[in-house]
Amino acid sequence: VRALERRYDGTPLKNGRSSIEQLVYCIAARQNPERKAAGAIRDLKSGFAGWNEVRVSSVLEIADILKQHDIFQPIPKAEQIIRALSRTFTDSHKVKFDELTRDRAEEARIYMTRKLGLPSPVIADFLFSALNYGKLPVDEPVGRLLQRLGFVSNKLDFPKLEKTVSDGLTAREAATAYRILESHANQICTERDPACARCLLFDEC
Numbered sequence: 001v002r003a004l005e006r007r008y009d010g011t012p013l014k015n016g017r018s019s020i021e022q023l024v025y026c027i028a029a030r031q032n033p034e035r036k037a038a039g040a041i042r043d044l045k046s047g048f049a050g051w052n053e054v055r056v057s058s059v060l061e062i063a064d065i066l067k068q069h070d071i072f073q074p075i076p077k078a079e080q081i082i083r084a085l086s087r088t089f090t091d092s093h094k095v096k097f098d099e100l101t102r103d104r105a106e107e108a109r110i111y112m113t114r115k116l117g118l119p120s121p122v123i124a125d126f127l128f129s130a131l132n133y134g135k136l137p138v139d140e141p142v143g144r145l146l147q148r149l150g151f152v153s154n155k156l157d158f159p160k161l162e163k164t165v166s167d168g169l170t171a172r173e174a175a176t177a178y179r180i181l182e183s184h185a186n187q188i189c190t191e192r193d194p195a196c197a198r199c200l201l202f203d204e205c
Helices: 020-029 034-047 051-053 058-067 074-090 104-112 120-131 140-148 157-165 171-187
Strands: none
Touching: 020 034, 020 051, 020 058, 034 074, 051 074, 051 120, 058 074, 074 171, 104 157, 120 140, 140 157, 140 171
C-alpha cells in the first residue's frame, strides 16, 4: 500500500449516519468529487417529496439531476439509486438502514451485495463511512490484485485473507488501504489487459 500512496488518493468518504441518504450519497460519490455528490443529494432532497418519490421516478429524471452536477456515469448511477431504493423499501421489515450499527456490518454487506446488487466499492464506502467498518474488504478487484501479488492462490481463500490483512488496522486505515488498492486494481491491474508496464508493483507480481 505504501508504494501506491503517492499515486492514489486514499482519503475515505466523510463519515455520515447510517441511512438511506448516506447510501445514495455513496453511490453518487463513487468516482466523483464529494462536493459534486453532495450537490446532487441536495437537489434530490429539494426536488422530491422524499426518497420514496425518488424511488418511483424515472431513470432519466434522476440522471438529469446527476448530470447537472457533472456526475460521472449518471444513467448507471441513477439505475443503482432507484434499484437500491426500490428493494430497500420493499425489504424495510428486514433491513432498516436508520437502525444499522457496526455490529450488523456483515449483515449489511451481504444484503447490499445479494439484494441490492451494488458495486463492491460502493458497499465498502458505505460500510466505512456509515458503520466505521474495521475490515479491509477483499472483494473481486482487491482480491485479484492480491492474488497476482502472491498473497493468495484462489478466490476461495479471499475470506481468510481478509481477516489476515485486516488484523491491526484501525477503521480509517482499512478504509484508506481499500481505496488505494481498489483504485490500482481498477486502473492498472485490470482483469483483462492489465497495464503491467505502468505498475509500481510489477517487480513483486
